Amino acid sequence: MRATVLHSPGDIRLDTVPDAVVQDDTDAVVRVVAACVCGSDLWPYRGANGDQPEPRRIGHEFVGVVEQVGSAVADVAVGEFVIAPFLYSDNTCAVCRKGVQTSCVNGGGYDGAQAELVRVPFADGTLVRVPQPVDDALVPHLLTLSDVFPTGHHAAVSARVGPGSTVAVVGDGAVGLSAVLAAKRLGAETVVAMSRHEPRQELARRFGADHVVATRGKEGAAEVKEILGGIGADSVLECVGTKESMKQAFQSLRPGGTVGYVGVPHGVELNVPVMFGTNSGLAGGVAPVRHYLDELLPDVVSGAITPGDVFDLQLGLDDVAEAYRAMDERRAVKVLLRP
Amino acid sequence: MRATVLHSPGDIRLDTVPDAVVQDDTDAVVRVVAACVCGSDLWPYRGANGDQPEPRRIGHEFVGVVEQVGSAVADVAVGEFVIAPFLYSDNTCAVCRKGVQTSCVNGGGYDGAQAELVRVPFADGTLVRVPQPVDDALVPHLLTLSDVFPTGHHAAVSARVGPGSTVAVVGDGAVGLSAVLAAKRLGAETVVAMSRHEPRQELARRFGADHVVATRGKEGAAEVKEILGGIGADSVLECVGTKESMKQAFQSLRPGGTVGYVGVPHGVELNVPVMFGTNSGLAGGVAPVRHYLDELLPDVVSGAITPGDVFDLQLGLDDVAEAYRAMDERRAVKVLLRP
Numbered sequence: 001m002r003a004t005v006l007h008s009p010g011d012i013r014l015d016t017v018p019d020a021v022v023q024d025d026t027d028a029v030v031r032v033v034a035a036c037v038c039g040s041d042l043w044p045y046r047g048a049n050g051d052q053p054e055p056r057r058i059g060h061e062f063v064g065v066v067e068q069v070g071s072a073v074a075d076v077a078v079g080e081f082v083i084a085p086f087l088y089s090d091n092t093c094a095v096c097r098k099g100v101q102t103s104c105v106n107g108g109g110y111d112g113a114q115a116e117l118v119r120v121p122f123a124d125g126t127l128v129r130v131p132q133p134v135d136d137a138l139v140p141h142l143l144t145l146s147d148v149f150p151t152g153h154h155a156a157v158s159a160r161v162g163p164g165s166t167v168a169v170v171g172d173g174a175v176g177l178s179a180v181l182a183a184k185r186l187g188a189e190t191v192v193a194m195s196r197h198e199p200r201q202e203l204a205r206r207f208g209a210d211h212v213v214a215t216r217g218k219e220g221a222a223e224v225k226e227i228l229g230g231i232g233a234d235s236v237l238e239c240v241g242t243k244e245s246m247k248q249a250f251q252s253l254r255p256g257g258t259v260g261y262v263g264v265p266h267g268v269e270l271n272v273p274v275m276f277g278t279n280s281g282l283a284g285g286v287a288p289v290r291h292y293l294d295e296l297l298p299d300v301v302s303g304a305i306t307p308g309d310v311f312d313l314q315l316g317l318d319d320v321a322e323a324y325r326a327m328d329e330r331r332a333v334k335v336l337l338r339p
Numbered sequence: 340m341r342a343t344v345l346h347s348p349g350d351i352r353l354d355t356v357p358d359a360v361v362q363d364d365t366d367a368v369v370r371v372v373a374a375c376v377c378g379s380d381l382w383p384y385r386g387a388n389g390d391q392p393e394p395r396r397i398g399h400e401f402v403g404v405v406e407q408v409g410s411a412v413a414d415v416a417v418g419e420f421v422i423a424p425f426l427y428s429d430n431t432c433a434v435c436r437k438g439v440q441t442s443c444v445n446g447g448g449y450d451g452a453q454a455e456l457v458r459v460p461f462a463d464g465t466l467v468r469v470p471q472p473v474d475d476a477l478v479p480h481l482l483t484l485s486d487v488f489p490t491g492h493h494a495a496v497s498a499r500v501g502p503g504s505t506v507a508v509v510g511d512g513a514v515g516l517s518a519v520l521a522a523k524r525l526g527a528e529t530v531v532a533m534s535r536h537e538p539r540q541e542l543a544r545r546f547g548a549d550h551v552v553a554t555r556g557k558e559g560a561a562e563v564k565e566i567l568g569g570i571g572a573d574s575v576l577e578c579v580g581t582k583e584s585m586k587q588a589f590q591s592l593r594p595g596g597t598v599g600y601v602g603v604p605h606g607v608e609l610n611v612p613v614m615f616g617t618n619s620g621l622a623g624g625v626a627p628v629r630h631y632l633d634e635l636l637p638d639v640v641s642g643a644i645t646p647g648d649v650f651d652l653q654l655g656l657d658d659v660a661e662a663y664r665a666m667d668e669r670r671a672v673k674v675l676l677r678p
Binding site for chain 1: 433434437438439441442497568569570573593594595597600603604607608609611612614615616617618619620621622623624625627
């Protein structure tokens with residue numbers, strides 16, 4: 001089968017590798033209908049995670065049709081359309097039962113999902129079926145449920161967004177834009193998106209942002225405070241993961257507020273005494289997508305929300321190298337790949 | 340009037356100072372019925388907060404009777420018994436309205452409450468009246484409402500303790516013990532108190548602790564995990580504020596759980612990548628006591644809870660130096676002072 005391989009930083013290729021197959025009786029193999037490139041894929045692509053000794057498969061967001069199941073798989077069947085959360089989980093262990101499937105004691109990551117076939121361990125605990133028939137126009141929206149939209153949702157939930165909340169979103173990548181949509185869906189009264197890029201500002205507004213602040217850093221945070229009653233946001237959704245973005249997040253927060261963070265942290269430093277003095281909370285992390293799908297899927301299937309609008313470029317899997325380039329150079333917000 | 344003055348680290352004296360008087364028309368002056376020594380008073384007493392250039396008044400927890408009010412004070416009257424949250428606040432600004440009176444834009448600390456009289460700015464926004472008559476036996480319990488019990492409560496609320504929660508409490512000082520009581524009051528199913536001192540273990544059990552773990556550090560955290568389903572606590576209440584205690588708190592936490600911290604942080608370091616990977620949240624800070632009193636006062640007045648049991652030594656204000664020594668040497672959990 002064809003599968004994406006990161007040979008070294010900047011060197012992405014579609015290689016031919018052995019077909020994914022059922023190895024354990026709890027496995028399924030899914031034929032990918034659509035996959036995509038995640039902002040977190042760009043870290044190793046840019047060489048930001050340190051040395052990469054040898055080529056490795058990459059990609060973790062996909063939807064598809066079940067191709068094969070192991071003998072112990074009971075809840076999904078061959079031919080069904082499924083969403084794959086970006087990590088697999090047994091969904092039965094003590095940690096999964098707390099709703100934190102990303103820390104499942106038997107969980108882990110796929111071999112690489114920017115591919116034609118993906119082996120999914122613990123298929124029953126991982127895959128979520130989509131009611132048939134699945135209209136092709138729905139595919140981009142469903143695809144966001146494997147990672148990007150529930151990740152934005154996780155930022156909002158972690159930051160305690162609810163009816164009446166005031167919210168600021170740091171980061172205008174696909175996750176940040178998803179966080180705007182998620183915050184509005186949860187009833188936020190006022191959402192301020194922070195973005196300097198006109199097309200992303202436009203999408204943020206379409207997703208419900210009431211204000212857009214183009215200024216960054218301390219000055220940008222001061223603008224957010226000004227907009228939000230002079231005190232800052234109840235909830236700030238940090239969707240970047242750098243030292244600067246986290247700083248900006250806390251500067252935009254009102255006393256007693258919470259930063260919900262979902263940008264993989266790189267060099268983030270926290271000023272604990274200031275956090276303590278202002279009762280500024282921090283919550284979030286790797287989004288437990290499986291936990292959220294029962295809640296989010298119906299709103300996508302019904303068309304109540306259209307999170308797939310974050311995809312502004314569709315390419316064939318053959319063009320995966322261009323997909324990475326387009327995202328790396330910020331020519332595209334998020335790229336959808338069709339095998 | 341007589342008032343406690345910290346002359347230099349270790350040198351606490353009861354001095355004679357000018358009487359507290361009404362300065363602004365929103366002030367009240369309160370005659371102290373009972374005051375106490377806070378764990379946070381021990382930091383400057385031990386010289387841990389750096390140089391202290393000159394003598395300063397100290398103390399911030401007290402209850403008393405209103406002695407004098409400014410012309411603009413409407414909600415408390417001379418002769419009323421009041422609880423003073425350990426910081427004053429206008430209770431009308433945008434931050435106060437969010438329930439974070441500790442960050443009130445007009446708020447601040449008293450001149451020193453281990454004294455006979457205390458000037459209370461913004462009396463209407465700060466003081467909370469206690470229904471008359473006040474039985475003297477209730478005074479210690481009411482006194483805890485000025486700081487220590489709502490601080491334990493704040494740890495629990497910040498850590499999202501609710502019905503069914505599993506909870507670990509790090510710290511067996513008066514705040515830690517209060518946190519045990521607060522967690523149980525909020526419906527926690529299982530509370531594990533971490534304490535090596537038999538009398539404090541006993542009080543923790545009396546306040547509702549289901550288990551006591553005497554081991555510290557990583558091994559202690561492993562014992563907590565063992566007790567709590569092998570995964571750790573939903574909520575850990577960090578009531579110390581050191582690097583070691585915070586580390587122990589996160590080690591005792593289950594994935595997706597929250598550390599609620601109320602120990603003033605000294606040298607605390609956070610491992611953000613690990614927090615992110617495990618979805619471990621951090622919330623808390625300086626307890627907004629005023630915000631909690633409407634909820635907590637009735638349970639104290641009714642006798643439903645007896646948070647004043649943390650006082651294991653009562654002294655006259657003349658003996659304030661001995662009060663500090665007893666707490667510093669951990670001979671007393673918490674000392675009540677009567678002027």
